[in-house]
Amino acid sequence: MSGRSQTIAETLTRAIIDHRLVPGCKLGERELAEIFDVSRIVVRQALIRLADDGLAQIERNRGAFVARPSMQEALEIYDALTLVEQGVAAQLSDRLGPAGWAELRHHVERQRQAVAAGNDALADVLGQEFHTVFVRLSRNKVMQEIHAQLVRRTTLLRSLITADFDYCNLLDDHSRVVDLLEKGRLKQAMDLIDTHHRTVVRGYIMDREVFPELTPAEALAPYLDGKAEGATTAVPLARPAKAPGDAATHLHIHLPKKDPAPASRASTKKTNRGLQS
Amino acid sequence: MSGRSQTIAETLTRAIIDHRLVPGCKLGERELAEIFDVSRIVVRQALIRLADDGLAQIERNRGAFVARPSMQEALEIYDALTLVEQGVAAQLSDRLGPAGWAELRHHVERQRQAVAAGNDALADVLGQEFHTVFVRLSRNKVMQEIHAQLVRRTTLLRSLITADFDYCNLLDDHSRVVDLLEKGRLKQAMDLIDTHHRTVVRGYIMDREVFPELTPAEALAPYLDGKAEGATTAVPLARPAKAPGDAATHLHIHLPKKDPAPASRASTKKTNRGLQS
DNA sequence: ACCACAAGATTGGATATCAATCAATAAGTT
DNA sequence: AACTTATTGATTGATATCCAATCTTGTGGT
Numbered sequence A, B: 001m002s003g004r005s006q007t008i009a010e011t012l013t014r015a016i017i018d019h020r021l022v023p024g025c026k027l028g029e030r031e032l033a034e035i036f037d038v039s040r041i042v043v044r045q046a047l048i049r050l051a052d053d054g055l056a057q058i059e060r061n062r063g064a065f066v067a068r069p070s071m072q073e074a075l076e077i078y079d080a081l082t083l084v085e086q087g088v089a090a091q092l093s094d095r096l097g098p099a100g101w102a103e104l105r106h107h108v109e110r111q112r113q114a115v116a117a118g119n120d121a122l123a124d125v126l127g128q129e130f131h132t133v134f135v136r137l138s139r140n141k142v143m144q145e146i147h148a149q150l151v152r153r154t155t156l157l158r159s160l161i162t163a164d165f166d167y168c169n170l171l172d173d174h175s176r177v178v179d180l181l182e183k184g185r186l187k188q189a190m191d192l193i194d195t196h197h198r199t200v201v202r203g204y205i206m207d208r209e210v211f212p213e214l215t216p217a218e219a220l221a222p223y224l225d226g227k228a229e230g231a232t233t234a235v236p237l238a239r240p241a242k243a244p245g246d247a248a249t250h251l252h253i254h255l256p257k258k259d260p261a262p263a264s265r266a267s268t269k270k271t272n273r274g275l276q277s
Numbered sequence C: 001a002c003c004a005c006a007a008g009a010t011t012g013g014a015t016a017t018c019a020a021t022c023a024a025t026a027a028g029t030t
Numbered sequence D: 001a002a003c004t005t006a007t008t009g010a011t012t013g014a015t016a017t018c019c020a021a022t023c024t025t026g027t028g029g030t
Helices: A004-017 A029-036 A040-052 A071-095 A098-116 A120-136 A141-158 A173-182 A186-202 A216-223 A246-251 A254-258 A264-276 B004-017 B029-036 B040-052 B071-095 B098-116 B120-136 B141-158 B173-182 B186-202 B216-223 B246-251 B254-258 B264-276
Strands: A056-059 A063-066 B056-059 B063-066
Touching: A004 A029, A004 A040, A004 A141, A004 A216, A029 A040, A029 A216, A040 A056, A040 A063, A040 B040, A071 A120, A071 A141, A071 A173, A071 A186, A071 B071, A071 B141, A098 A120, A098 A173, A120 A141, A141 B071, A141 B141, A173 A186, B004 B029, B004 B040, B004 B141, B004 B216, B029 B040, B029 B216, B040 B056, B040 B063, B071 B120, B071 B141, B071 B173, B071 B186, B098 B120, B098 B173, B120 B141, B173 B186
Parallel strands: none
Antiparallel strands: A056 A063, B056 B063
């Protein structure tokens, strides 16, 4: 693409949405420059991109930090997300052809199979992807980018909450939305989208104080395999979930810190599956 | 705020939405560095911000240019804008209190008076501002920023078209939208918003070849009055339309070039008033 | 315990320099 | 003359070094 700062911004974005860099984490210029083996200026350009995206905030003479959205901002992000997806739903109910409906159904089916097979990691990814596919079918790249940015920001919020109730009732929402839309029941579909997001955000209890985390060097290590491939698409596209074992333990590092009990991993998985769908 | 690059990015943005820098215009790093009396690095950071905002595009090893949206992108931008404003309309019809309706009516009334007084410049500004006020009443800053970005990008499109039919029938749309919304006729209001934007974009005939323009130095000169005040808000807020004579002749420099007749200024004004409302 | 001041660290920015790439001209060939 | 190729020039991407302003921290005195 455009240069190293773009690549670095994408890597940092990936690390943030993978919850390896949590809100509030300091993103020091010198530190990142050493990690990525570039000059401070390139890092700064990457940080500017992140800040424009809402994923980082730069405080003058204090440096850049992973953004720590307030509860108010969380509500606004989900409000905006609801607005966008409702609007797209309205467009699709008019304009979507059979191939589009088939793609949505196929996606839902894949997620259902993943759930049935107990592959929680895959179900997580597919659950997130559904929203992306949904918006992509609007064939509006501008809208896609807006939506993708909002989704990225919601992943920030998931590091800031303690969710301990059951989200399983949300798992079928995707399927029901497709059903309602294809049957032309637009109003009901829009209400369901609204409820879907409202149920998620209602579970948000933000305790924004303590967040122990990995150092940036540890967090970013998995993305820096081969420097030769770093310039291509290999590193940004590599999902740490594919790395067996290692990534899984780090993925929700903030929860083990809050709840020292090692048995918390299974329940964490379940909770996050609901959150991401 | 954050530093000089932020200020420079805002100045460039202002120059672009004032049509002093037109799509395709080269934004050379060295040139801008001399104009703003900063180093190339700061300029590049500003250009990155502009590119992230969709107002500039950076081509590797070729430099930055004011973005030249395609017809497809123009349609997508207006589609997204329609979606956002329809969604906000739906929210406002539920949640907006009497004070909000009063503010909308007051704004429409101010625009009506400006039109009646023949103050086309003020009517232009108020016509644009209505959409901004409308979205602001949603009390969602995230949505506001998304909408503001879309609006900025539509101003780019206005440099790329030749509009020679009458837009006067759109001048009352704002008032009618407020009326319909306050009466609870949401569906009709949303349809009117859709029609409003569709009518605008339907007049777009993009002839994207020839665009003679001011040099960046000439275009940016009005924003660089006092360097002492440059860091504050004085310069970015100064609208060149307030500068008597000089700015008006430059404002739509692309039209005089296409139509050498010097009498074109009055008709140009009228056309743009419709476009911006 | 509390405040003031000094030292250190970090950011924001400037300057100079270098390599890589693109554009445009000049040269040579058919 | 037209076309292709090579050289030159200009611009960008990036680095290293340096400096000023600001923030943080730690120390010392009251």
